Amino acid sequence: MCKSLFDHIEKFTTLNPTEIDKLESVLNLSRIKKKEHVLKEGQICNTIYFVVKGCMRQYIINSRGTEQTLQFAIENWWITDYLSYHNHVPSSFYLQAVENTEVIAIEKNALEALLIEIPSLERYFRIVSEKTFGAMQMRIKYLFTMSAEERYHHFNDHFPEFVQRVPQYMIASYLDFSAEFMSKIRAGKI
Amino acid sequence: MCKSLFDHIEKFTTLNPTEIDKLESVLNLSRIKKKEHVLKEGQICNTIYFVVKGCMRQYIINSRGTEQTLQFAIENWWITDYLSYHNHVPSSFYLQAVENTEVIAIEKNALEALLIEIPSLERYFRIVSEKTFGAMQMRIKYLFTMSAEERYHHFNDHFPEFVQRVPQYMIASYLDFSAEFMSKIRAGKI
Numbered sequence: 001m002c003k004s005l006f007d008h009i010e011k012f013t014t015l016n017p018t019e020i021d022k023l024e025s026v027l028n029l030s031r032i033k034k035k036e037h038v039l040k041e042g043q044i045c046n047t048i049y050f051v052v053k054g055c056m057r058q059y060i061i062n063s064r065g066t067e068q069t070l071q072f073a074i075e076n077w078w079i080t081d082y083l084s085y086h087n088h089v090p091s092s093f094y095l096q097a098v099e100n101t102e103v104i105a106i107e108k109n110a111l112e113a114l115l116i117e118i119p120s121l122e123r124y125f126r127i128v129s130e131k132t133f134g135a136m137q138m139r140i141k142y143l144f145t146m147s148a149e150e151r152y153h154h155f156n157d158h159f160p161e162f163v164q165r166v167p168q169y170m171i172a173s174y175l176d177f178s179a180e181f182m183s184k185i186r187a188g189k190i
Numbered sequence: 191m192c193k194s195l196f197d198h199i200e201k202f203t204t205l206n207p208t209e210i211d212k213l214e215s216v217l218n219l220s221r222i223k224k225k226e227h228v229l230k231e232g233q234i235c236n237t238i239y240f241v242v243k244g245c246m247r248q249y250i251i252n253s254r255g256t257e258q259t260l261q262f263a264i265e266n267w268w269i270t271d272y273l274s275y276h277n278h279v280p281s282s283f284y285l286q287a288v289e290n291t292e293v294i295a296i297e298k299n300a301l302e303a304l305l306i307e308i309p310s311l312e313r314y315f316r317i318v319s320e321k322t323f324g325a326m327q328m329r330i331k332y333l334f335t336m337s338a339e340e341r342y343h344h345f346n347d348h349f350p351e352f353v354q355r356v357p358q359y360m361i362a363s364y365l366d367f368s369a370e371f372m373s374k375i376r377a378g379k380i
């Protein structure tokens with residue numbers, strides 16, 4: 001189950017056998033049931049999660065009292081609340097499994113100690129974080145520049161499987177339009 | 191001029207004198223004139239910038255042909271296009287000085303080589319990147335959950351000096367509302 005994580009790390013850096021053993025000793029394999037939370041608003045986030053199989057999401061409850069998805073994480077993505085993790089402040093977010101999901105969880109204390117020991121791991125997390133930040137910059141660009149219809153088609157073109165897999169209301173909120181608009185556009189009425 | 195960078199690094203990690211010398215050898219001090227660009231859409235981004243004094247911004251030109259600011263960087267912030275930097279693809283963004291600005295620029299090739307040599311620097315950039323990503327998650331939350339009026343007051347409460355310093359139309363686009371709305375709210379008409 002850890003193979004996918006080690007394969008992902010190999011894309012960016014190399015760990016020697018001793019480092020692999022040390023990393024393995026802090027990995028916690030976990031199955032999260034569909035709709036189960038690993039973090040709720042107000043809790044301190046002390047864990048990061050790597051999705052092995054399935055899908056997690058980060059969401060908020062907006063001023064109308066409805067859930068709004070800010071981020072999805074499918075296979076080979078990390079998900080956490082970095083602000084809560086680093087600043088030790090209560091989280092503003094919920095982290096939840098969208099499907100039955102297998103994750104590798106790493107606790108902050110164990111990870112931060114290991115990162116000091118293994119520079120290649122610092123490198124891996126630095127590059128992954130910078131690339132994820134770059135993807136987030138593009139996401140804000142799309143939110144600002146594309147119409148709702150364009151955002152839907154762009155998302156559907158890039159992640160066709162994903163659109164089949166995840167409940168429509170979650171994708172609608174991720175793309176910042178209503179579930180009604182989503183139904184119409186999927187029915188070809190827009 | 192490099193003192194502010196070394197002070198910032200000290201907040202997260204420690205460099206020994208040899209490492210400080212090596213880092214200094216790749217730093218390029220530069221003065222960017224107000225409105226001057228260091229990156230334009232379509233160019234490959236091979237540099238990261240640390241703001242010593244002044245203000246930089248990242249913006250796009252939206253579908254109405256107007257500039258929309260996605261990010262500001264004031265003193266002690268890094269700014270770059272990480273997607274272009276890591277994937278070697280043309281940038282979707284402009285990076286421009288909002289005021290006459292002093293930056294420390296580091297070229298990608300020199301930095302990436304140095305990061306392999308100096309694990310503490312990997313650590314520094316990893317933590318800074320994760321914290322910036324966390325701040326971006328909050329930014330998306332605010333865009334999704336606050337009204338335009340709430341976003342203005344929140345920004346004004348947290349960065350009162352900044353609101354005085356930066357042209358209003360840039361802040362308006364950053365907060366995703368019109369310059370007209372900005373004028374009205376500042377005049378107390380909303």
